[in-house]
Amino acid sequence: MPHKASIRHGGGLMAATKAYPHAPLPWLDLSTGINPVPWCGPRADIDGLNRLPDPCRLIALEAEAARVFGASTEQVCAVSGAETAIRLLPLILGPVTVDIVEPTYGAHQESWRASSMAPNAIGPDQIFASRADVLVIVNPNNPDGRLFDKDTLEQLARQRSRMGQWLIVDESFIECAPEASVAGLDIDQLIVLRSFGKFYGLAGLRLGFMIASPVLKARLRALTGDWPVSAEAIVMGHAAYADTAWRETTRLRLNTDAEGLDEVLWNSGFEPLGGTCLFRLVRSDDAREWFSHLCDQGILTRPFDYAPDWLRFGV
Structure with missing residues:
Protein backbone atom coordinates (compact mmCIF):
# COMPACT_ATOMS: atom_id res chain seq x y z
CA MET A 1 0.00 0.00 0.00
CA PRO A 38 21.51 18.49 -10.91
CA TRP A 39 23.44 21.63 -11.71
CA CYS A 40 27.04 21.37 -10.51
CA GLY A 41 29.15 24.38 -9.70
CA PRO A 42 30.70 26.51 -6.94
CA ARG A 43 29.80 25.76 -3.35
CA ALA A 44 30.32 27.78 -0.17
CA ASP A 45 33.86 27.53 1.22
CA ILE A 46 34.62 26.72 4.84
CA ASP A 47 35.03 30.38 5.75
CA GLY A 48 31.61 31.16 4.34
CA LEU A 49 30.07 28.32 6.33
CA ASN A 50 31.86 29.49 9.48
CA ARG A 51 30.11 32.89 9.36
CA LEU A 52 26.51 34.04 9.20
CA PRO A 53 25.37 34.63 5.60
CA ASP A 54 26.43 38.09 4.39
CA PRO A 55 23.42 40.37 3.71
CA CYS A 56 25.24 41.86 0.70
CA ARG A 57 25.57 38.40 -0.85
CA LEU A 58 21.87 37.79 -0.24
CA ILE A 59 21.07 40.99 -2.12
CA ALA A 60 23.35 39.87 -4.97
CA LEU A 61 21.52 36.53 -5.14
CA GLU A 62 18.14 38.28 -5.28
CA ALA A 63 19.46 40.60 -8.00
CA GLU A 64 20.67 37.67 -10.13
CA ALA A 65 17.37 35.84 -9.63
CA ALA A 66 15.49 39.04 -10.53
CA ARG A 67 17.45 39.27 -13.78
CA VAL A 68 16.43 35.73 -14.72
CA PHE A 69 12.80 36.32 -13.67
CA GLY A 70 12.57 39.66 -15.49
CA ALA A 71 11.63 41.39 -12.23
CA SER A 72 13.22 44.14 -10.14
CA THR A 73 15.46 43.29 -7.20
CA GLU A 74 13.14 45.23 -4.89
CA GLN A 75 10.37 42.70 -5.66
CA VAL A 76 12.38 39.50 -5.16
CA CYS A 77 12.56 37.89 -1.72
CA ALA A 78 14.67 34.76 -1.15
CA VAL A 79 13.26 32.10 1.16
CA SER A 80 14.22 28.56 2.14
CA GLY A 81 12.15 26.99 -0.63
CA ALA A 82 8.87 28.11 -2.19
CA GLU A 83 7.19 26.00 0.49
CA THR A 84 8.23 28.58 3.11
CA ALA A 85 6.42 31.35 1.26
CA ILE A 86 3.37 29.13 0.79
CA ARG A 87 3.19 28.53 4.54
CA LEU A 88 3.76 32.18 5.51
CA LEU A 89 1.51 33.98 3.01
CA PRO A 90 -1.65 33.35 5.11
CA LEU A 91 0.05 35.18 8.00
CA ILE A 92 0.92 38.09 5.71
CA LEU A 93 -2.41 38.42 3.89
CA GLY A 94 -5.01 37.04 6.32
CA PRO A 95 -7.68 36.97 7.45
CA VAL A 96 -9.11 36.69 3.92
CA THR A 97 -11.37 34.56 1.75
CA VAL A 98 -9.45 32.21 -0.55
CA ASP A 99 -10.15 30.36 -3.80
CA ILE A 100 -7.70 27.71 -5.02
CA VAL A 101 -7.82 26.24 -8.51
CA GLU A 102 -7.96 22.50 -7.90
CA PRO A 103 -6.78 19.79 -8.04
CA THR A 104 -3.30 21.07 -7.29
CA TYR A 105 -0.39 20.99 -4.86
CA GLY A 106 -1.90 20.23 -1.45
CA ALA A 107 0.32 22.58 0.60
CA HIS A 108 -1.73 25.54 -0.58
CA GLN A 109 -4.89 24.15 1.00
CA GLU A 110 -2.95 23.08 4.12
CA SER A 111 -1.36 26.47 4.73
CA TRP A 112 -4.61 28.44 4.67
CA ARG A 113 -6.40 25.86 6.80
CA ALA A 114 -3.58 25.96 9.35
CA SER A 115 -4.28 29.69 9.73
CA SER A 116 -7.99 29.02 10.29
CA MET A 117 -9.05 30.17 6.82
CA ALA A 118 -11.08 27.62 4.87
CA PRO A 119 -10.16 27.85 1.18
CA ASN A 120 -12.71 27.13 -1.51
CA ALA A 121 -11.85 24.84 -4.43
CA ILE A 122 -12.77 26.14 -7.89
CA GLY A 123 -12.21 24.86 -11.42
CA PRO A 124 -9.87 26.39 -13.99
CA ASP A 125 -12.86 27.75 -15.92
CA GLN A 126 -13.94 29.85 -12.91
CA ILE A 127 -10.89 32.04 -12.40
CA PHE A 128 -12.45 35.24 -13.76
CA ALA A 129 -15.61 34.67 -11.73
CA SER A 130 -13.73 34.39 -8.41
CA ARG A 131 -14.60 37.13 -5.92
CA ALA A 132 -12.41 35.81 -3.10
CA ASP A 133 -9.83 38.12 -1.56
CA VAL A 134 -7.11 35.71 -2.67
CA LEU A 135 -6.99 33.44 -5.71
CA VAL A 136 -4.27 30.78 -5.91
CA ILE A 137 -3.17 29.25 -9.22
CA VAL A 138 -0.30 26.80 -9.73
CA ASN A 139 1.12 27.31 -13.23
CA PRO A 140 2.14 24.88 -14.69
CA ASN A 141 -0.09 22.89 -12.41
CA ASN A 142 1.08 20.04 -10.24
CA PRO A 143 0.14 17.22 -10.86
CA ASP A 144 -1.51 17.51 -14.30
CA GLY A 145 0.60 20.20 -15.99
CA ARG A 146 -2.39 22.41 -16.83
CA LEU A 147 -1.02 25.70 -18.16
CA PHE A 148 -2.56 29.17 -18.31
CA ASP A 149 -0.88 31.44 -20.86
CA LYS A 150 0.76 34.68 -19.78
CA ASP A 151 -1.83 36.96 -21.41
CA THR A 152 -4.68 35.26 -19.55
CA LEU A 153 -2.95 35.56 -16.19
CA GLU A 154 -1.96 39.17 -16.82
CA GLN A 155 -5.56 40.08 -17.64
CA LEU A 156 -6.72 38.24 -14.51
CA ALA A 157 -4.09 39.88 -12.29
CA ARG A 158 -4.94 43.39 -13.51
CA GLN A 159 -8.68 42.77 -13.06
CA ARG A 160 -8.20 41.52 -9.54
CA SER A 161 -5.77 44.28 -8.59
CA ARG A 162 -8.30 46.92 -9.66
CA MET A 163 -10.77 45.24 -7.30
CA GLY A 164 -8.29 45.10 -4.43
CA GLN A 165 -7.94 41.31 -4.69
CA TRP A 166 -4.77 39.22 -4.63
CA LEU A 167 -3.60 36.72 -7.25
CA ILE A 168 -0.97 34.20 -6.17
CA VAL A 169 0.71 32.32 -9.03
CA ASP A 170 2.92 29.42 -7.96
CA GLU A 171 5.49 29.02 -10.74
CA SER A 172 7.48 26.21 -9.14
CA PHE A 173 7.67 24.36 -12.47
CA ILE A 174 7.73 27.39 -14.80
CA GLU A 175 11.19 26.57 -16.20
CA CYS A 176 9.33 23.91 -18.22
CA ALA A 177 7.22 26.67 -19.83
CA PRO A 178 9.11 29.96 -19.34
CA GLU A 179 6.97 31.79 -21.88
CA ALA A 180 4.01 31.60 -19.45
CA SER A 181 5.78 33.31 -16.53
CA VAL A 182 4.20 36.44 -15.06
CA ALA A 183 7.08 37.10 -12.63
CA GLY A 184 8.17 40.16 -14.59
CA LEU A 185 4.81 41.94 -14.43
CA ASP A 186 4.60 44.96 -12.15
CA ILE A 187 1.05 44.59 -10.81
CA ASP A 188 0.30 45.72 -7.26
CA GLN A 189 -1.57 42.67 -5.98
CA LEU A 190 0.19 39.96 -7.95
CA ILE A 191 2.35 37.52 -5.99
CA VAL A 192 4.55 34.99 -7.80
CA LEU A 193 6.34 32.07 -6.16
CA ARG A 194 9.40 30.44 -7.69
CA SER A 195 11.25 27.25 -6.79
CA PHE A 196 14.98 26.79 -7.37
CA GLY A 197 15.49 23.16 -6.40
CA LYS A 198 13.15 21.42 -8.85
CA PHE A 199 14.59 22.50 -12.21
CA TYR A 200 18.16 22.76 -10.92
CA GLY A 201 17.93 19.34 -9.25
CA LEU A 202 18.95 20.68 -5.84
CA ALA A 203 15.77 20.38 -3.79
CA GLY A 204 17.74 19.65 -0.63
CA LEU A 205 19.42 23.07 -0.86
CA ARG A 206 16.07 24.67 0.11
CA LEU A 207 15.91 27.84 -1.96
CA GLY A 208 12.94 29.65 -3.43
CA PHE A 209 11.60 33.14 -4.02
CA MET A 210 8.56 35.33 -3.69
CA ILE A 211 8.15 38.10 -6.28
CA ALA A 212 5.78 40.80 -5.04
CA SER A 213 5.58 44.46 -4.05
CA PRO A 214 8.40 45.83 -1.85
CA VAL A 215 5.86 46.23 0.97
CA LEU A 216 4.98 42.54 0.85
CA LYS A 217 8.65 41.61 0.57
CA ALA A 218 9.32 43.54 3.77
CA ARG A 219 6.52 41.67 5.56
CA LEU A 220 7.88 38.30 4.49
CA ARG A 221 11.45 39.22 5.44
CA ALA A 222 10.23 40.32 8.87
CA LEU A 223 8.91 36.77 9.38
CA THR A 224 11.97 34.93 8.02
CA GLY A 225 14.58 37.11 9.73
CA ASP A 226 17.96 38.44 8.64
CA TRP A 227 19.30 35.08 7.43
CA PRO A 228 16.45 33.48 5.47
CA VAL A 229 18.68 31.14 3.42
CA SER A 230 22.03 29.43 4.00
CA ALA A 231 25.43 30.52 2.73
CA GLU A 232 25.44 27.41 0.55
CA ALA A 233 22.12 28.39 -1.03
CA ILE A 234 23.38 31.91 -1.69
CA VAL A 235 26.58 30.76 -3.42
CA MET A 236 25.05 27.95 -5.48
CA GLY A 237 21.86 29.84 -6.33
CA HIS A 238 23.76 32.89 -7.59
CA ALA A 239 26.11 30.82 -9.76
CA ALA A 240 23.38 28.58 -11.12
CA TYR A 241 21.12 31.44 -12.16
CA ALA A 242 24.08 33.03 -13.97
CA ASP A 243 24.61 29.80 -15.96
CA THR A 244 22.42 30.55 -18.98
CA ALA A 245 23.95 27.84 -21.17
Missing part, protein backbone atom coordinates in the same frame (compact mmCIF):
# COMPACT_ATOMS: atom_id res chain seq x y z
CA PRO A 2 1.14 3.60 -0.60
CA HIS A 3 2.85 5.13 2.41
CA LYS A 4 1.72 8.47 3.86
CA ALA A 5 4.72 10.47 2.67
CA SER A 6 4.24 9.39 -0.94
CA ILE A 7 0.56 10.37 -0.87
CA ARG A 8 1.18 13.82 0.63
CA HIS A 9 4.10 15.01 -1.46
CA GLY A 10 6.07 12.31 -3.17
CA GLY A 11 9.45 11.40 -1.76
CA GLY A 12 9.65 9.48 1.49
CA LEU A 13 12.18 7.01 0.15
CA MET A 14 13.19 5.78 3.61
CA ALA A 15 9.57 4.92 4.42
CA ALA A 16 9.30 3.04 1.12
CA THR A 17 12.40 0.97 1.82
CA LYS A 18 10.93 -0.07 5.18
CA ALA A 19 7.55 -0.94 3.64
CA TYR A 20 9.20 -2.95 0.84
CA PRO A 21 12.35 -4.40 2.49
CA HIS A 22 12.95 -6.98 -0.25
CA ALA A 23 13.02 -4.48 -3.13
CA PRO A 24 16.30 -4.41 -5.08
CA LEU A 25 18.77 -1.62 -4.29
CA PRO A 26 19.38 1.14 -5.10
CA TRP A 27 15.85 2.47 -5.43
CA LEU A 28 14.83 4.60 -8.40
CA ASP A 29 12.84 7.53 -6.97
CA LEU A 30 10.37 8.79 -9.57
CA SER A 31 7.93 10.16 -7.01
CA THR A 32 8.96 13.82 -7.28
CA GLY A 33 9.27 16.33 -10.11
CA ILE A 34 12.96 17.06 -9.51
CA ASN A 35 15.59 17.17 -12.25
CA PRO A 36 17.62 13.94 -11.83
CA VAL A 37 20.75 15.60 -13.29
CA TRP A 246 23.20 25.10 -18.61
CA ARG A 247 19.61 26.29 -18.28
CA GLU A 248 18.96 26.18 -22.03
CA THR A 249 20.67 22.82 -22.56
CA THR A 250 18.87 21.27 -19.59
CA ARG A 251 15.46 22.40 -20.79
CA LEU A 252 16.07 20.71 -24.15
CA ARG A 253 17.27 17.50 -22.47
CA LEU A 254 14.31 17.34 -20.10
CA ASN A 255 11.84 17.79 -22.96
CA THR A 256 13.49 14.94 -24.85
CA ASP A 257 13.51 12.72 -21.76
CA ALA A 258 9.84 13.49 -21.08
CA GLU A 259 8.93 12.41 -24.59
CA GLY A 260 10.79 9.16 -24.04
CA LEU A 261 8.96 8.56 -20.77
CA ASP A 262 5.65 9.18 -22.53
CA GLU A 263 6.43 6.37 -24.95
CA VAL A 264 7.30 3.95 -22.14
CA LEU A 265 4.14 4.78 -20.19
CA TRP A 266 1.91 4.55 -23.27
CA ASN A 267 3.38 1.18 -24.24
CA SER A 268 2.75 -0.02 -20.67
CA GLY A 269 -0.96 0.69 -21.00
CA PHE A 270 -1.22 3.94 -19.04
CA GLU A 271 -3.54 6.73 -20.15
CA PRO A 272 -1.64 10.06 -20.27
CA LEU A 273 -3.34 12.93 -18.42
CA GLY A 274 -0.70 15.65 -18.67
CA GLY A 275 2.49 16.86 -17.06
CA THR A 276 5.57 19.03 -17.55
CA CYS A 277 9.13 18.33 -18.62
CA LEU A 278 9.80 17.23 -15.01
CA PHE A 279 6.88 14.85 -14.42
CA ARG A 280 4.08 12.97 -16.15
CA LEU A 281 0.61 12.12 -14.80
CA VAL A 282 -1.16 8.97 -16.00
CA ARG A 283 -4.35 7.07 -15.26
CA SER A 284 -4.90 3.36 -14.79
CA ASP A 285 -7.68 1.33 -13.22
CA ASP A 286 -4.87 -0.67 -11.62
CA ALA A 287 -2.88 2.34 -10.37
CA ARG A 288 -2.60 1.10 -6.77
CA GLU A 289 -1.49 -2.32 -7.93
CA TRP A 290 1.04 -0.69 -10.25
CA PHE A 291 2.34 1.42 -7.35
CA SER A 292 2.95 -1.66 -5.20
CA HIS A 293 4.37 -3.67 -8.09
CA LEU A 294 6.85 -0.92 -8.93
CA CYS A 295 7.83 -0.61 -5.26
CA ASP A 296 8.55 -4.32 -5.24
CA GLN A 297 10.99 -3.59 -8.07
CA GLY A 298 12.59 -0.67 -6.18
CA ILE A 299 10.82 2.06 -8.16
CA LEU A 300 8.92 4.73 -6.21
CA THR A 301 6.11 6.68 -7.90
CA ARG A 302 3.52 9.13 -6.60
CA PRO A 303 -0.05 7.93 -5.87
CA PHE A 304 -2.96 10.21 -4.91
CA ASP A 305 -5.48 9.66 -2.15
CA TYR A 306 -8.12 11.81 -3.92
CA ALA A 307 -7.60 10.05 -7.28
CA PRO A 308 -6.81 6.36 -6.71
CA ASP A 309 -6.52 5.72 -10.46
CA TRP A 310 -3.71 8.28 -10.90
CA LEU A 311 0.06 7.86 -10.76
CA ARG A 312 2.72 10.51 -11.31
CA PHE A 313 6.15 9.63 -12.68
CA GLY A 314 9.14 11.94 -12.39
CA VAL A 315 11.12 12.27 -15.60
Whole structure:
Protein backbone atom coordinates (compact mmCIF):
# COMPACT_ATOMS: atom_id res chain seq x y z
CA MET A 1 0.00 0.00 0.00
CA PRO A 2 1.14 3.60 -0.60
CA HIS A 3 2.85 5.13 2.41
CA LYS A 4 1.72 8.47 3.86
CA ALA A 5 4.72 10.47 2.67
CA SER A 6 4.24 9.39 -0.94
CA ILE A 7 0.56 10.37 -0.87
CA ARG A 8 1.18 13.82 0.63
CA HIS A 9 4.10 15.01 -1.46
CA GLY A 10 6.07 12.31 -3.17
CA GLY A 11 9.45 11.40 -1.76
CA GLY A 12 9.65 9.48 1.49
CA LEU A 13 12.18 7.01 0.15
CA MET A 14 13.19 5.78 3.61
CA ALA A 15 9.57 4.92 4.42
CA ALA A 16 9.30 3.04 1.12
CA THR A 17 12.40 0.97 1.82
CA LYS A 18 10.93 -0.07 5.18
CA ALA A 19 7.55 -0.94 3.64
CA TYR A 20 9.20 -2.95 0.84
CA PRO A 21 12.35 -4.40 2.49
CA HIS A 22 12.95 -6.98 -0.25
CA ALA A 23 13.02 -4.48 -3.13
CA PRO A 24 16.30 -4.41 -5.08
CA LEU A 25 18.77 -1.62 -4.29
CA PRO A 26 19.38 1.14 -5.10
CA TRP A 27 15.85 2.47 -5.43
CA LEU A 28 14.83 4.60 -8.40
CA ASP A 29 12.84 7.53 -6.97
CA LEU A 30 10.37 8.79 -9.57
CA SER A 31 7.93 10.16 -7.01
CA THR A 32 8.96 13.82 -7.28
CA GLY A 33 9.27 16.33 -10.11
CA ILE A 34 12.96 17.06 -9.51
CA ASN A 35 15.59 17.17 -12.25
CA PRO A 36 17.62 13.94 -11.83
CA VAL A 37 20.75 15.60 -13.29
CA PRO A 38 21.51 18.49 -10.91
CA TRP A 39 23.44 21.63 -11.71
CA CYS A 40 27.04 21.37 -10.51
CA GLY A 41 29.15 24.38 -9.70
CA PRO A 42 30.70 26.51 -6.94
CA ARG A 43 29.80 25.76 -3.35
CA ALA A 44 30.32 27.78 -0.17
CA ASP A 45 33.86 27.53 1.22
CA ILE A 46 34.62 26.72 4.84
CA ASP A 47 35.03 30.38 5.75
CA GLY A 48 31.61 31.16 4.34
CA LEU A 49 30.07 28.32 6.33
CA ASN A 50 31.86 29.49 9.48
CA ARG A 51 30.11 32.89 9.36
CA LEU A 52 26.51 34.04 9.20
CA PRO A 53 25.37 34.63 5.60
CA ASP A 54 26.43 38.09 4.39
CA PRO A 55 23.42 40.37 3.71
CA CYS A 56 25.24 41.86 0.70
CA ARG A 57 25.57 38.40 -0.85
CA LEU A 58 21.87 37.79 -0.24
CA ILE A 59 21.07 40.99 -2.12
CA ALA A 60 23.35 39.87 -4.97
CA LEU A 61 21.52 36.53 -5.14
CA GLU A 62 18.14 38.28 -5.28
CA ALA A 63 19.46 40.60 -8.00
CA GLU A 64 20.67 37.67 -10.13
CA ALA A 65 17.37 35.84 -9.63
CA ALA A 66 15.49 39.04 -10.53
CA ARG A 67 17.45 39.27 -13.78
CA VAL A 68 16.43 35.73 -14.72
CA PHE A 69 12.80 36.32 -13.67
CA GLY A 70 12.57 39.66 -15.49
CA ALA A 71 11.63 41.39 -12.23
CA SER A 72 13.22 44.14 -10.14
CA THR A 73 15.46 43.29 -7.20
CA GLU A 74 13.14 45.23 -4.89
CA GLN A 75 10.37 42.70 -5.66
CA VAL A 76 12.38 39.50 -5.16
CA CYS A 77 12.56 37.89 -1.72
CA ALA A 78 14.67 34.76 -1.15
CA VAL A 79 13.26 32.10 1.16
CA SER A 80 14.22 28.56 2.14
CA GLY A 81 12.15 26.99 -0.63
CA ALA A 82 8.87 28.11 -2.19
CA GLU A 83 7.19 26.00 0.49
CA THR A 84 8.23 28.58 3.11
CA ALA A 85 6.42 31.35 1.26
CA ILE A 86 3.37 29.13 0.79
CA ARG A 87 3.19 28.53 4.54
CA LEU A 88 3.76 32.18 5.51
CA LEU A 89 1.51 33.98 3.01
CA PRO A 90 -1.65 33.35 5.11
CA LEU A 91 0.05 35.18 8.00
CA ILE A 92 0.92 38.09 5.71
CA LEU A 93 -2.41 38.42 3.89
CA GLY A 94 -5.01 37.04 6.32
CA PRO A 95 -7.68 36.97 7.45
CA VAL A 96 -9.11 36.69 3.92
CA THR A 97 -11.37 34.56 1.75
CA VAL A 98 -9.45 32.21 -0.55
CA ASP A 99 -10.15 30.36 -3.80
CA ILE A 100 -7.70 27.71 -5.02
CA VAL A 101 -7.82 26.24 -8.51
CA GLU A 102 -7.96 22.50 -7.90
CA PRO A 103 -6.78 19.79 -8.04
CA THR A 104 -3.30 21.07 -7.29
CA TYR A 105 -0.39 20.99 -4.86
CA GLY A 106 -1.90 20.23 -1.45
CA ALA A 107 0.32 22.58 0.60
CA HIS A 108 -1.73 25.54 -0.58
CA GLN A 109 -4.89 24.15 1.00
CA GLU A 110 -2.95 23.08 4.12
CA SER A 111 -1.36 26.47 4.73
CA TRP A 112 -4.61 28.44 4.67
CA ARG A 113 -6.40 25.86 6.80
CA ALA A 114 -3.58 25.96 9.35
CA SER A 115 -4.28 29.69 9.73
CA SER A 116 -7.99 29.02 10.29
CA MET A 117 -9.05 30.17 6.82
CA ALA A 118 -11.08 27.62 4.87
CA PRO A 119 -10.16 27.85 1.18
CA ASN A 120 -12.71 27.13 -1.51
CA ALA A 121 -11.85 24.84 -4.43
CA ILE A 122 -12.77 26.14 -7.89
CA GLY A 123 -12.21 24.86 -11.42
CA PRO A 124 -9.87 26.39 -13.99
CA ASP A 125 -12.86 27.75 -15.92
CA GLN A 126 -13.94 29.85 -12.91
CA ILE A 127 -10.89 32.04 -12.40
CA PHE A 128 -12.45 35.24 -13.76
CA ALA A 129 -15.61 34.67 -11.73
CA SER A 130 -13.73 34.39 -8.41
CA ARG A 131 -14.60 37.13 -5.92
CA ALA A 132 -12.41 35.81 -3.10
CA ASP A 133 -9.83 38.12 -1.56
CA VAL A 134 -7.11 35.71 -2.67
CA LEU A 135 -6.99 33.44 -5.71
CA VAL A 136 -4.27 30.78 -5.91
CA ILE A 137 -3.17 29.25 -9.22
CA VAL A 138 -0.30 26.80 -9.73
CA ASN A 139 1.12 27.31 -13.23
CA PRO A 140 2.14 24.88 -14.69
CA ASN A 141 -0.09 22.89 -12.41
CA ASN A 142 1.08 20.04 -10.24
CA PRO A 143 0.14 17.22 -10.86
CA ASP A 144 -1.51 17.51 -14.30
CA GLY A 145 0.60 20.20 -15.99
CA ARG A 146 -2.39 22.41 -16.83
CA LEU A 147 -1.02 25.70 -18.16
CA PHE A 148 -2.56 29.17 -18.31
CA ASP A 149 -0.88 31.44 -20.86
CA LYS A 150 0.76 34.68 -19.78
CA ASP A 151 -1.83 36.96 -21.41
CA THR A 152 -4.68 35.26 -19.55
CA LEU A 153 -2.95 35.56 -16.19
CA GLU A 154 -1.96 39.17 -16.82
CA GLN A 155 -5.56 40.08 -17.64
CA LEU A 156 -6.72 38.24 -14.51
CA ALA A 157 -4.09 39.88 -12.29
CA ARG A 158 -4.94 43.39 -13.51
CA GLN A 159 -8.68 42.77 -13.06
CA ARG A 160 -8.20 41.52 -9.54
CA SER A 161 -5.77 44.28 -8.59
CA ARG A 162 -8.30 46.92 -9.66
CA MET A 163 -10.77 45.24 -7.30
CA GLY A 164 -8.29 45.10 -4.43
CA GLN A 165 -7.94 41.31 -4.69
CA TRP A 166 -4.77 39.22 -4.63
CA LEU A 167 -3.60 36.72 -7.25
CA ILE A 168 -0.97 34.20 -6.17
CA VAL A 169 0.71 32.32 -9.03
CA ASP A 170 2.92 29.42 -7.96
CA GLU A 171 5.49 29.02 -10.74
CA SER A 172 7.48 26.21 -9.14
CA PHE A 173 7.67 24.36 -12.47
CA ILE A 174 7.73 27.39 -14.80
CA GLU A 175 11.19 26.57 -16.20
CA CYS A 176 9.33 23.91 -18.22
CA ALA A 177 7.22 26.67 -19.83
CA PRO A 178 9.11 29.96 -19.34
CA GLU A 179 6.97 31.79 -21.88
CA ALA A 180 4.01 31.60 -19.45
CA SER A 181 5.78 33.31 -16.53
CA VAL A 182 4.20 36.44 -15.06
CA ALA A 183 7.08 37.10 -12.63
CA GLY A 184 8.17 40.16 -14.59
CA LEU A 185 4.81 41.94 -14.43
CA ASP A 186 4.60 44.96 -12.15
CA ILE A 187 1.05 44.59 -10.81
CA ASP A 188 0.30 45.72 -7.26
CA GLN A 189 -1.57 42.67 -5.98
CA LEU A 190 0.19 39.96 -7.95
CA ILE A 191 2.35 37.52 -5.99
CA VAL A 192 4.55 34.99 -7.80
CA LEU A 193 6.34 32.07 -6.16
CA ARG A 194 9.40 30.44 -7.69
CA SER A 195 11.25 27.25 -6.79
CA PHE A 196 14.98 26.79 -7.37
CA GLY A 197 15.49 23.16 -6.40
CA LYS A 198 13.15 21.42 -8.85
CA PHE A 199 14.59 22.50 -12.21
CA TYR A 200 18.16 22.76 -10.92
CA GLY A 201 17.93 19.34 -9.25
CA LEU A 202 18.95 20.68 -5.84
CA ALA A 203 15.77 20.38 -3.79
CA GLY A 204 17.74 19.65 -0.63
CA LEU A 205 19.42 23.07 -0.86
CA ARG A 206 16.07 24.67 0.11
CA LEU A 207 15.91 27.84 -1.96
CA GLY A 208 12.94 29.65 -3.43
CA PHE A 209 11.60 33.14 -4.02
CA MET A 210 8.56 35.33 -3.69
CA ILE A 211 8.15 38.10 -6.28
CA ALA A 212 5.78 40.80 -5.04
CA SER A 213 5.58 44.46 -4.05
CA PRO A 214 8.40 45.83 -1.85
CA VAL A 215 5.86 46.23 0.97
CA LEU A 216 4.98 42.54 0.85
CA LYS A 217 8.65 41.61 0.57
CA ALA A 218 9.32 43.54 3.77
CA ARG A 219 6.52 41.67 5.56
CA LEU A 220 7.88 38.30 4.49
CA ARG A 221 11.45 39.22 5.44
CA ALA A 222 10.23 40.32 8.87
CA LEU A 223 8.91 36.77 9.38
CA THR A 224 11.97 34.93 8.02
CA GLY A 225 14.58 37.11 9.73
CA ASP A 226 17.96 38.44 8.64
CA TRP A 227 19.30 35.08 7.43
CA PRO A 228 16.45 33.48 5.47
CA VAL A 229 18.68 31.14 3.42
CA SER A 230 22.03 29.43 4.00
CA ALA A 231 25.43 30.52 2.73
CA GLU A 232 25.44 27.41 0.55
CA ALA A 233 22.12 28.39 -1.03
CA ILE A 234 23.38 31.91 -1.69
CA VAL A 235 26.58 30.76 -3.42
CA MET A 236 25.05 27.95 -5.48
CA GLY A 237 21.86 29.84 -6.33
CA HIS A 238 23.76 32.89 -7.59
CA ALA A 239 26.11 30.82 -9.76
CA ALA A 240 23.38 28.58 -11.12
CA TYR A 241 21.12 31.44 -12.16
CA ALA A 242 24.08 33.03 -13.97
CA ASP A 243 24.61 29.80 -15.96
CA THR A 244 22.42 30.55 -18.98
CA ALA A 245 23.95 27.84 -21.17
CA TRP A 246 23.20 25.10 -18.61
CA ARG A 247 19.61 26.29 -18.28
CA GLU A 248 18.96 26.18 -22.03
CA THR A 249 20.67 22.82 -22.56
CA THR A 250 18.87 21.27 -19.59
CA ARG A 251 15.46 22.40 -20.79
CA LEU A 252 16.07 20.71 -24.15
CA ARG A 253 17.27 17.50 -22.47
CA LEU A 254 14.31 17.34 -20.10
CA ASN A 255 11.84 17.79 -22.96
CA THR A 256 13.49 14.94 -24.85
CA ASP A 257 13.51 12.72 -21.76
CA ALA A 258 9.84 13.49 -21.08
CA GLU A 259 8.93 12.41 -24.59
CA GLY A 260 10.79 9.16 -24.04
CA LEU A 261 8.96 8.56 -20.77
CA ASP A 262 5.65 9.18 -22.53
CA GLU A 263 6.43 6.37 -24.95
CA VAL A 264 7.30 3.95 -22.14
CA LEU A 265 4.14 4.78 -20.19
CA TRP A 266 1.91 4.55 -23.27
CA ASN A 267 3.38 1.18 -24.24
CA SER A 268 2.75 -0.02 -20.67
CA GLY A 269 -0.96 0.69 -21.00
CA PHE A 270 -1.22 3.94 -19.04
CA GLU A 271 -3.54 6.73 -20.15
CA PRO A 272 -1.64 10.06 -20.27
CA LEU A 273 -3.34 12.93 -18.42
CA GLY A 274 -0.70 15.65 -18.67
CA GLY A 275 2.49 16.86 -17.06
CA THR A 276 5.57 19.03 -17.55
CA CYS A 277 9.13 18.33 -18.62
CA LEU A 278 9.80 17.23 -15.01
CA PHE A 279 6.88 14.85 -14.42
CA ARG A 280 4.08 12.97 -16.15
CA LEU A 281 0.61 12.12 -14.80
CA VAL A 282 -1.16 8.97 -16.00
CA ARG A 283 -4.35 7.07 -15.26
CA SER A 284 -4.90 3.36 -14.79
CA ASP A 285 -7.68 1.33 -13.22
CA ASP A 286 -4.87 -0.67 -11.62
CA ALA A 287 -2.88 2.34 -10.37
CA ARG A 288 -2.60 1.10 -6.77
CA GLU A 289 -1.49 -2.32 -7.93
CA TRP A 290 1.04 -0.69 -10.25
CA PHE A 291 2.34 1.42 -7.35
CA SER A 292 2.95 -1.66 -5.20
CA HIS A 293 4.37 -3.67 -8.09
CA LEU A 294 6.85 -0.92 -8.93
CA CYS A 295 7.83 -0.61 -5.26
CA ASP A 296 8.55 -4.32 -5.24
CA GLN A 297 10.99 -3.59 -8.07
CA GLY A 298 12.59 -0.67 -6.18
CA ILE A 299 10.82 2.06 -8.16
CA LEU A 300 8.92 4.73 -6.21
CA THR A 301 6.11 6.68 -7.90
CA ARG A 302 3.52 9.13 -6.60
CA PRO A 303 -0.05 7.93 -5.87
CA PHE A 304 -2.96 10.21 -4.91
CA ASP A 305 -5.48 9.66 -2.15
CA TYR A 306 -8.12 11.81 -3.92
CA ALA A 307 -7.60 10.05 -7.28
CA PRO A 308 -6.81 6.36 -6.71
CA ASP A 309 -6.52 5.72 -10.46
CA TRP A 310 -3.71 8.28 -10.90
CA LEU A 311 0.06 7.86 -10.76
CA ARG A 312 2.72 10.51 -11.31
CA PHE A 313 6.15 9.63 -12.68
CA GLY A 314 9.14 11.94 -12.39
CA VAL A 315 11.12 12.27 -15.60
